[in-house]
Amino acid sequence: MxxxxxxxxxxxxxxxxxxxxxxxxxxxxxxxxxxxxxxxxxxxxxxxxxxxxxxxxxxxxxxxxxxxxxxxxxxxxxxxxxxxxxxxxxxxxxxxxxxxIVCSPWIVQYDMQPENRCIQKPISVGERILIKTEEVSQENPNFREAKESGVAAMASGNYQVAVSYFEQALRHYPNAPETLIYLNNARSEATHQPTYTIAAAVPISQDLAAAQAMLRGIAQAQDQLNQAGGINGVPLKVMISDDGDNPEMAKKIASELGEKSEVLGIVGHYYSDMTLAAGKIYEKNKLATISLSTSVKISGFSDYVFRTSPSDAFTARALANYMLSEWDEKKAAVLYNSKSAYSVSLKTEFVTTVHSTGGEVVAEFDWSEPNFRTQQAFEQAIERDAQVLMLAPSTVDELQSKVLQIVRRNNEEQLKLMGGDVVYSHEILAQDVLGMVVGVFWHPDADPNSQFRRQSEQLWGADVNWITAMAYDATQAWIEALKRHPNPPTRTELQQTLSSPYFSAPGASKPIRFIQTGDRNISVQLVKVIQDDNSAVGYSFDPISTEEEE
Known part of the structure; x- marks a missing residue:
């Protein structure tokens, strides 16, 4: 025409x-x-x-x-x-x-903006790609082509073909947890046998590094289990979902997963605000979740919410005690985000511990305030004789937009720096933060002979971090709970199993047990930034031997 x-x-x-x-x-x-x-x-x-x-x-x-x-x-x-x-x-x-077209059967392209219609389907067992680029440093076209072919085969129900393509993809690039999960799912589907299904709720579209770290732990536990024959002969299938670090999205994800009768449990969420947003919806659907969130608000929040990472109270106590005893400093200033449950939790617990043990928090700065100015905050902290800055960013975006700005400003003042687990990042190591102390929950060098560490290095060809370890522990808890039922259990039966005082599962370094509030009482591992000639940025996190005990 x-x-x-x-x-x-x-x-x-x-x-x-x-x-x-x-x-x-x-x-x-x-x-x-x-x-x-x-x-x-x-x-x-x-x-x-x-x-x-x-x-x-x-x-x-x-x-x-x-x-x-x-x-x-x-x-x-x-x-x-x-x-x-x-x-x-x-x-x-x-x-x-x-x-x-945009949300095609095997490739999802979306963001977390409310007007984007693809927001409805960030869930996959292998029929669509949620992580567009799994390669950490350099794109691998051969890997990507094989992965896309595997997903296309998965979407059309050609599971054995999907297995072949996913195996080919992982030969090209092994450090790809989404692909490994899809491979194990495809293998399970190819046998046409029953499976046990759990779901992962991770922040792919907003914090890809954290999401991939979580998926590595989940994928490792799934792969080891299925290679060994499954749970009483039944393989484990993992459904991946993206909460986008968005409370409304987390609620939608929780509702949709709750309606899927095959989903027996959740590993997630990572951020505390997401767990708090979704927790009651999981409870309504009798669907338990084991999260990595740390806000004190989560303790006793719901009978259906558990966590493998300890409460912020543990991290705050470890940081405060280190400041007072090891650094012998008494005055601190805190920078936090009042709109984040995690950030407020860590700040509040830190302030409480410092004051109760003879120290003083001389200033609290809320960088979510529109009139917050880094220069002004530093001037006030110095004027009030602060010796330490405790940083409590809530997200990786906040880390990049606020914390790095503060760190660069501190290069002139040389106040001692410490922070919560979000600060544990390569972005921080790339700055001049020698001696900075960060609270995490596991470090590979603190447990060099652990079987988990050896297996993870062999599987991924790279080091893993505390997020991977805690996600691995959460998945191991689900596996152990499922093993305790000779017949397919209900969601309620699994929740009761996790809540039992006699429940215990093997973890990355320590057994996994939950107390009545759903918490896990494990110690915090403090790490310090040191010079490291083997690191690409010249620095690395090194475990501190004096850790806060349970």
């Missing part, structure tokens, strides 16, 4: 449904071309022509209804407006088609 300057053609071009090529209108997207083919046009024309009036009716209508414009058009011109009208229908349904 030739192009022209009519409003209809302009609308179609602006919608990107069509493009011009050598003066002709061409369908822009091959999927549209397949759906709205010549056959479709002919069928639509045939159905419309059946409704067209006869010449006698036209003549009659022209005399009886002078306002009937369509019926007054000569019959020989019918095909043109009909075709244009049919094409304009594409504009009306463009939004839904765009969702189907």
């Amino acid at each position: 030739q192009t022209d300057d009519t409003l209809e053609v302009k609308a179609l071009l602006q919608s990107n449904l069509l493009v011009t090529e050598h003066g002709q209108l061409k369908v822009h997207n091959p999927i549209y071309k397949a759906v709205f083919s010549q056959k479709w046009v002919e069928e639509e024309l045939e159905s419309v022509n059946k409704l067209q009036p006869s010449p006698r009716d036209i003549e009659k209508n022209q005399t009886t209804d002078k306002f009937n414009i369509i019926n007054s058009i000569p019959a020989k011109f019918y095909p043109v407006p009909i075709i244009l009208f049919s094409l304009l229908l594409l504009v009306v349904i463009f939004t839904k088609l765009q969702e189907w």
Whole structure:
């Protein structure tokens, strides 16, 4: 069809449904071309022509209804407006088609903005890709091609083909936890046998590093279990979901997972605000979750919420005691985010511990305030004789936008620095923060002979961090709970198993036990930034031997 300057053609071009090529209108997207083919046009024309009036009716209508414009058009011109009208229908349904194309069966492209329609489907067992780029440093086209082929096969139900492609992908790039999870899922589906299903709730679209660290722990536990024959012969399947570090998204994820009867338990969420947002929805659906969140608000929050990471009270106590006893410093200033449950929790517990043990918090700065200024905060901290800055960022975005700015400013003042687990990052190591102390819950060098560490290094070809260890522990807890039931258990039975004072599961370094509040009382591992010639940035985190005991 030739192009022209009519409003209809302009609308179609602006919608990107069509493009011009050598003066002709061409369908822009091959999927549209397949759906709205010549056959479709002919069928639509045939159905419309059946409704067209006869010449006698036209003549009659022209005399009886002078306002009937369509019926007054000569019959020989019918095909043109009909075709244009049919094409304009594409504009009306463009939004839904765009969702189907962008959120294709095996590749999801979305963000966490409320207006984005793909927000509804960030869940996958292998039929779509949630992590667009699993490669940490450099893209690997061979890996990506094989992974996409595996996901396409998974989406079409060709599980054995999917297994072959996923195995090929992992040979090209082994440090890919999403792909390993999909491989184990595909292997389970290929046997056409029953499976046990748990779901992972991770912040892929907002904190990819944390999400991948969690998935490494989950994938390692799943892979080891299934390679050994599963749970009483039944393999474990893992469903991955992206909460986007967005409370509304976390609620939607919790609701959707709760409605999936095959999902028996959750590993997640990572951020405290997400666990608090989703917890009651899980409880409503009798679906227990084992999170990595640390806010003190989570203690006793719900009978269906457990966690493998200890409460912020433990981290705050360890940091405060180190400041007072090891550094022999008495005055600290705290920088935090009042809109984050985690950040407020860590700040409050730190302030309480410092004051109760003879120290003083001379200033508290809320960097979520619109009038917060780094320079002004430093001037006030120095004016009040602060010797230590305790940083409590709530997210990796906050770390990059606020903490790094503070760290660079501190290079001039040289106050001693300490922080919560979010500060444990490569971004921090790239700065001049020699001697900074951070509270985490596991470090590979603190447990060099552990079986978990050896297996993880062999599996991923790289070191893992505390997030991986805690996610591994959460998955191990689910595996142990499932093993204690000779017959497929209900969600309620699993929750009761986790709540039992006699429950215990093997962890990355220590046994996993939950107390009545759903907490796990384990020690905090403090680490210090040291110079390291083997590190790409010249620094690394080194475990401190004097750790806070249970």
